Amino acid sequence: MRADILKKIILSLCIVLCLCGCSGEKTTPATITDTSFDAVYTTGDFSFNCNIKWQNDTAYITATSTNATGLTISCDGREVVFTKGTMIKRENRENIDNTNPAVLLWEIFTALESGTNRCTLGTFTVAQTDGQINTITVNDIVIENEASLV
Numbered sequence: 001m002r003a004d005i006l007k008k009i010i011l012s013l014c015i016v017l018c019l020c021g022c023s024g025e026k027t028t029p030a031t032i033t034d035t036s037f038d039a040v041y042t043t044g045d046f047s048f049n050c051n052i053k054w055q056n057d058t059a060y061i062t063a064t065s066t067n068a069t070g071l072t073i074s075c076d077g078r079e080v081v082f083t084k085g086t087m088i089k090r091e092n093r094e095n096i097d098n099t100n101p102a103v104l105l106w107e108i109f110t111a112l113e114s115g116t117n118r119c120t121l122g123t124f125t126v127a128q129t130d131g132q133i134n135t136i137t138v139n140d141i142v143i144e145n146e147a148s149l150v
Helices: 002-019 101-113
Strands: 035-043 046-055 058-063 072-075 079-084 087-092 122-129 132-138 141-145
Touching: 035 132, 046 101, 058 101, 072 101, 101 122, 101 132
Parallel strands: none
Antiparallel strands: 035 046, 035 141, 046 058, 058 072, 072 079, 079 087, 122 132, 132 141
């Protein structure tokens, strides 16, 4: 029964994200190294708090608000992994929509490492100060570092 509820939560989050689209600051091109920061992820009129991490060429996003709190989605370019508690769901990347937050972040961080500012959803911008990402924007998706909101 609990697994069914978790599956519904994950499916609901993915559906919402799919339906929603997709000052000394330096904008793209930016540089990126392994990083981790708390952020507000906004797409359309839906937003949630999360932790974003880029480590060893893998993007991780962990929800820290909404019913999906504790859900981590990771993407290494080949596979997308959904993890919450003891539940682990693996899926080939090509089976996951490009608006999935982990897939999108993997594309953005990989593009930054190669010196471009294009991903499947189009051209993105990154504003950063002293190597710290402040905002990432692509289409109607805005990812804001909580530290830069203070």
